[in-house]
Amino acid sequence: MSNITPVRRALISVSDKTGIAEFAKRLSAAGIELVSTGGTAKMLRENGLDVSDVSQITEFPEMMDGRIKTLHPRIHGGLLALRDNREHLDAMREHGIPDIDLLVVNLYPFEATLKRGAAFDECIENIDIGGPAMVRAAAKNYGFVGVVTQPDDYSFVAEEIEKQNGLSKSTKLDLATKAFAMTAAYDSAIARWLGKETNAGSLQQYSIGGHLVDELRYGENPHQSAAFYSTGEDRPGVATARQVQGKALSYNNLNDTDAAYELIAEFDPATPAVAIIKHANPCGVGIDTEILGAYEKAFRCDPVSAFGGIVALNQTVTATAAEKIIKTFTEVVVAPAADDDAIDLFKAKKNLRLLIAGGLPSPDAPGSLIKPLAGGFLVQSRDNRCVTRSDLEVVTKRHPSEQELKDLLFAFKVAKHVKSNAIVYAKDNATVGIGAGQMSRLDSSRIAARKSIDAAEACGLSAPLTEGSVVASDAFFPFADGLLSAAEAGATAVIQPGGSMRDDEVIAAADEAGLAMVFTGVRHFRH
Numbered sequence: 173m174s175n176i177t178p179v180r181r182a183l184i185s186v187s188d189k190t191g192i193a194e195f196a197k198r199l200s201a202a203g204i205e206l207v208s209t210g211g212t213a214k215m216l217r218e219n220g221l222d223v224s225d226v227s228q229i230t231e232f233p234e235m236m237d238g239r240i241k242t243l244h245p246r247i248h249g250g251l252l253a254l255r256d257n258r259e260h261l262d263a264m265r266e267h268g269i270p271d272i273d274l275l276v277v278n279l280y281p282f283e284a285t286l287k288r289g290a291a292f293d294e295c296i297e298n299i300d301i302g303g304p305a306m307v308r309a310a311a312k313n314y315g316f317v318g319v320v321t322q323p324d325d326y327s328f329v330a331e332e333i334e335k336q337n338g339l340s341k342s343t344k345l346d347l348a349t350k351a352f353a354m355t356a357a358y359d360s361a362i363a364r365w366l367g368k369e370t371n372a373g374s375l376q377q378y379s380i381g382g383h384l385v386d387e388l389r390y391g392e393n394p395h396q397s398a399a400f401y402s403t404g405e406d407r408p409g410v411a412t413a414r415q416v417q418g419k420a421l422s423y424n425n426l427n428d429t430d431a432a433y434e435l436i437a438e439f440d441p442a443t444p445a446v447a448i449i450k451h452a453n454p455c456g457v458g459i460d461t462e463i464l465g466a467y468e469k470a471f472r473c474d475p476v477s478a479f480g481g482i483v484a485l486n487q488t489v490t491a492t493a494a495e496k497i498i499k500t501f502t503e504v505v506v507a508p509a510a511d512d513d514a515i516d517l518f519k520a521k522k523n524l525r526l527l528i529a530g531g532l533p534s535p536d537a538p539g540s541l542i543k544p545l546a547g548g549f550l551v552q553s554r555d556n557r558c559v560t561r562s563d564l565e566v567v568t569k570r571h572p573s574e575q576e577l578k579d580l581l582f583a584f585k586v587a588k589h590v591k592s593n594a595i596v597y598a599k600d601n602a603t604v605g606i607g608a609g610q611m612s613r614l615d616s617s618r619i620a621a622r623k624s625i626d627a628a629e630a631c632g633l634s635a636p637l638t639e640g641s642v643v644a645s646d647a648f649f650p651f652a653d654g655l656l657s658a659a660e661a662g663a664t665a666v667i668q669p670g671g672s673m674r675d676d677e678v679i680a681a682a683d684e685a686g687l688a689m690v691f692t693g694v695r696h697f698r699h
Contacts, residue, residue, distance in 0.1 A: 173639070175341050175517070176255070176336050176337070176338040176339065176340055176554050177255075177273070177315075177338050177341070177344075178273065178338040178636050179199075179202075179204055179273040179274045179333055179337075179338050179339060180203075180204060180205060180271065180273055181204065181205045181207060181270060181271055181272055181273055181274070181607065182196075182204050182205070182206055182207065182272070182273065182274035182275070182276060182441050183207045183208070183242075183247070183250075183251075183272050183274070183275050183276070183277075183306070183370040183467045184196060184200050184206060184207070184212055184216070184276040184277075185209040185210075185212050185224070185226075185242065185276070185277050185302075185303065186206045186212050186276065186277060186278045187276045187278055187279060187280050187281055187303075187426060188281070188301075188323060189212065189215055191323045191326050192212070192215070192216075192323070192326075192535055193215065193216065193219040193221075193278070194326075194445070195276070195323075195326035195327075195329075195330055196216050196219070197219070197221065198219055198330040198333075198334065199274070199330065199333070200221055200222070200251045202334055202337075204273075204274070204333075205224065205277055206221060206223045206224065207223070207224045207225070207226060207228075207229065207272070208223045208224070208225070208226065208664065209225070209226045209234070209242065210234060211382065211410075214454055215226055218506055224687075226241055226242055226247065227241075229244075229246050229247065229250075229270060230242075230244040230245060230246050230247060231246075235634040238430065239301070239670065241302060242302040242303075242305070242306055242509065243301070243302050244268065244674070245267065246267070246268065246269050246270070247272070247306065247478070248301045248309050248396045248544040249263070249264060249267065249269035249308070250264075250269050250271055250272035251272050251275060251306060251309040251310045251313060251317055252272050252309050252312065252455075253269065253271070253313070253316075253577050254313070254315075254316065255271070255316045259622075260628040262495065263668060265490075267429055269545060272310075272317065273316070273317060273318065274317070274318045274319075274320070274329075275306055275307065275310040275317060275318070275319045275341075275470060276304050276319075276320045277301045277306055277307050277319070277321060278321055278322070279300040279304060279307075279321075279354075279355075279358055280298045280299065280300035280303065281298060281488065281659070281678075282299055282300070282358065282361060282362060283361050283404040284432070285298040286361075286365060286406075287401060287404065287406050288403075291554040292369065292679060293587070294655055296603050299362055299538075300358070301328070302333055303505045304358065304359070305353045306349070307319055307321060307351045307354070307355055308352070309405040309626075310348075310351070311347075311348035311349075311351040311352050312348075314341075314344040314345050314347070314348035315344070317344070318339045318343070318344045318347055319344075319347050319348060319601070321346060321347075321350060321351050321354045322350060322354070324513075325347065325350070329343070329347075335697050339447075340551075352569075356379065356381055357382060357383065358380030359378060359379065359381070359403060360379040360381030361381055361403075363379060363531065364376070364540075367491060368538070370657055372467075374551075377635065378551055379420055380403075380535065380542060381402065381403065382402055382403050382404075383401060383402050383403075384399060384400075384401055385400040385401060385402050385411065386399065386400045386421075386424075386559075387400075387422070388400060388420075388421075388422060388423050389400050389420070389422065389495045390422075390590055391423045392422065392423055392424060392505070395424075399503075400421075402424075403586070405436065407435050407533045407534075407537070407539070408433075408508075408530060408531040408532055409430055409434070409452055409533055410426050410429050410430045410433065410506070410527070410529075410530060412529060413458070413506065413527040413528060413530070414527070414528045414529075415527055416510070416515060416526040416527070416528055417515075417518060417519060417520075417522075417524070417525065417526050418504075418522070418524050418525030418526060419522075419523060419525065420522060420676035421464070421525055424451075425503055425504055425525065427452060427484050428449050428450070428451065428452055428481075428482045428503075428504070429449075429484070429504050429527065431449050431452040431453075431482075431507050431535065431589065432447050432448075432449035432454075432482045432483070432484035432504075432506060433506050433511055433529065433532075433586030434485045434533060434535075434589065435447045435454060435484065435491065435586070435588075436447070436457075436484040436485065436486045436532070437486065437532045437533045437534070437535050438461055438535045438558070438585040438586075438588070438589070439475045439484050439486055439585065441487065441508075443486075444460055444461065444462055444463040444465070444466045444486065444487050444639075445457070445459040445460050445466050445485070445486045446458055446459075446463065446466040446467040446470040446483065446484065446485050446486075447470060447483075447484045448470045448471060448473075448474075448478045448481045448482070448483055448484075449481055449482040449484065449504075450477045450478070450480070450481045450482070452591065453497070453590055453591055453606070454586060454589060454590060454603065454606060455473065455474040455477035455478055455481060456469070456470035456471055456472065456473030456474050456477075456478060456602075456603055456606075457469075457470050457473070457586050457602070457603045457604065458471075458472075458473070458583070458601065458602040458603070458644050459471040459602070460601065461540075463487050463488070463489070463490055463493045464486055464492045464493045464496060466485075467483070467485070467493050467496055467497060468496065469600075469602035470483075470602065470603070471496075471500070471602045472602070472627060472631060472637075473602065473604055473605070473606065473624075473625055473637070474536060474606070474623055475500075475624075475627065476482060476626070476630070478500055478503070479500055479637065480501055480503055480504070481502060481503065482502075482503055482504045482505075483497055483502055483504070483505045483506070483507075484506050484507070485505070485506070485507040485508075485669070486507075486508070486532055487507070487508065487509075488507065488508065488510060488511055488514075489505065489507045489509070489510035489511065489514040490511055490513075490514055491511060491513035491514045491516075492518040493514065494510070494513075494514035494515075495517055496519055498517060498518065498520065498521050498524070501580035502521075502524055503524070504524070504525045504526075504527060505518065505524065505525070505526050505527070505632060506526075506527040506529060507527075507528065507529065508529055508530060508531055508532055509527070509530070510526065510586060535556060535558055536556045536557075536558050537554070537556060538554060538556060539553070540552070540553060540554065541553070541555075543620055550587045555588065555696060555698070557694050557696075559581065559585075559692050559694050560581070561581065561650050563692050563693060563694065564577075564580075564667075564690040564691070564692060565670070565691045565692075565693070566688070566689075566690050567670065567675075567679050567689055567690065567691050568679060568682050568683050568687060568688050568689040569683050570686065570687070571688055571690060572642075572688040573665075573688075575600075576664065576688060577664040578601065579598045579599060579600070579601065579629075579641070579642040579665075579669070580598075580642045580644065580665055580667040580690060582598050582601055583596045583597070583598035583603070583642055583643065583644035584596075584644040584663075584692065584696075586598070586603055586644070587645065587646045587696055587697065588642040588696040588698065590606060590608045590609075590646065590698065590699055591608045591699070592609070592646055592647065592697045592698055592699055593607075593609070593610050593611070593612065593613040593615075593616045593645075593646065593647065594606075594607070594608055594609075594616065594617040594644075594645065594646035594647075594696070594698065595607040595613065595617045595620045595643060595644070595645055595654070596620070596644045597621070597624060597637070597638045597641045597642070597643050597658070597661065597663060598641055598642055598643075598644070599638070599642070601658075604615075604627070604637035604638050604641050605620035605621055605623050605624035605626050605627075605636075605637060605638050605641070605661070606623065607619040607620030607621075607623070612630070612647065612653075613647070613649060613650070613654040614654045614657055616651050617643070617654045617657040617658050617661070618657055620638075620661075621636065621657070621658075621660075621661035624636045624638040625637075625639040628689045633690065634660060635662075636661065638661040638662045638663060639661075639662035640664060641661075641662060641663050642663060642664065642665040642666065642667065643658040643661075643663040643665070643666050643667075644666075644667045644668070645666070645667070645669075646668050646669075646695065646696040646697060646698065647668070647669055647695050647696075647697060648668055648670055648671050648675070648678075648695075649668060649671040649672065649678050650672050650674065651674060651677075651678070652674075652677055652678050652680075652681035655678055655681055655682060655685075655687070656681060656685065656688075659682075659685040659687055663687070664687060664688065665687060665688040665689065665690075666682060666687055666688070666689040666690070667689075667690050667692060668689070668690075668691065669691070669692050669693060669694055669695040670691030670692070670693060671693075671695070672690075
């Protein structure tokens, strides 16, 4: 058998009509008979092409508002028949089933319908049935049928047909692989949506689907391959942002930028806030009356680690802030917007990537997080719990002051985005020491205090930045030692979830040290 199979008849039925007229013209010029449905057939005829209706093959009209048009043995027989199987060929002749050698289909725009907030019934009507059925049939029979589901593939498919009067088996296998991936992603989107609509809980099967955004140079390390996919979720961030300038984002850039933008979204968008991220951990966060002041506070926390970091802002990047940011090597700046003067300043740094997200993600919106394991994966809901004053329980003799309360809530928001075990010192709406990812909470506390000393020395100060600060812990203190270490560093108030079997011991130690301490009842592990 020849590796090339001829293409004599093509069935075209597309929702996204991008490039389809030109593609169909090339197919027609190659002597291929065109068969189509409804709006696609009308559009092709308007472009001067001779097209047969599917109903001429099925001898059934389109019916039920278009729900029934291609679901017919004469269509699926033409897609599924094995051309080297005598019984299949006999059945085709007996029942008047014509060969279909090329299927060109893309599906009803279900995800786009969701994104624009359509009503439930409209979303249901945009679930394609006939399209996926044909695509899967053609893909299964790739040895004899080519299936094209992406407009990006029109050009090379037409070129191969023109050059060799047909399609190679390897090309058809590649197209079939894309087709099955497409239908899987399509069904995944529908299942995720219905699960949310019905509060279905954990399903017996869980599938993940996405659309390729970019093939990356490599993953976390040069020997790892990687790609970036979008799920279509309408959440402002790296998947929806517009890159204004700079070279392509790397795997690590994307991961860190996502962490930075999710953190900065915790803060009231009416109050300027800036976070600087390195290796998915914040090395400084600050809020102020102006975006420049917020950046300066964030930078002061750990100016050494800020080198080569990701800067996330919750308001428009101003020229004064941009001028300050570019003084330190920065990988990525991400913000809802940037003014023209700021953009011009960033242009001087060709390697700096500027991302405009257009909005901020909601910190309390639901969502899912997925973590791979050997032989499986874990799925959990997004940590969308936002602690407020009403959640706080004062457990010590001394109550925190008004400023301490503000700083405690600020520090706990940051701790939510620091790898566990997380310790965050804060003062005057700025982090002044962060300890991340240690096996011991005591070690995290000591590291955070040490970093505050280093930052103070860099600023020419004699006292550590933690003097007079508050401290947040993402989980309870299992022993009093971590809390006492924070007191030694100069902290005056503590925020933690509570819940340890030694809470009474820790509270007594706080009282003895003259600390104010509040419990949140909420833990923020981040592994």
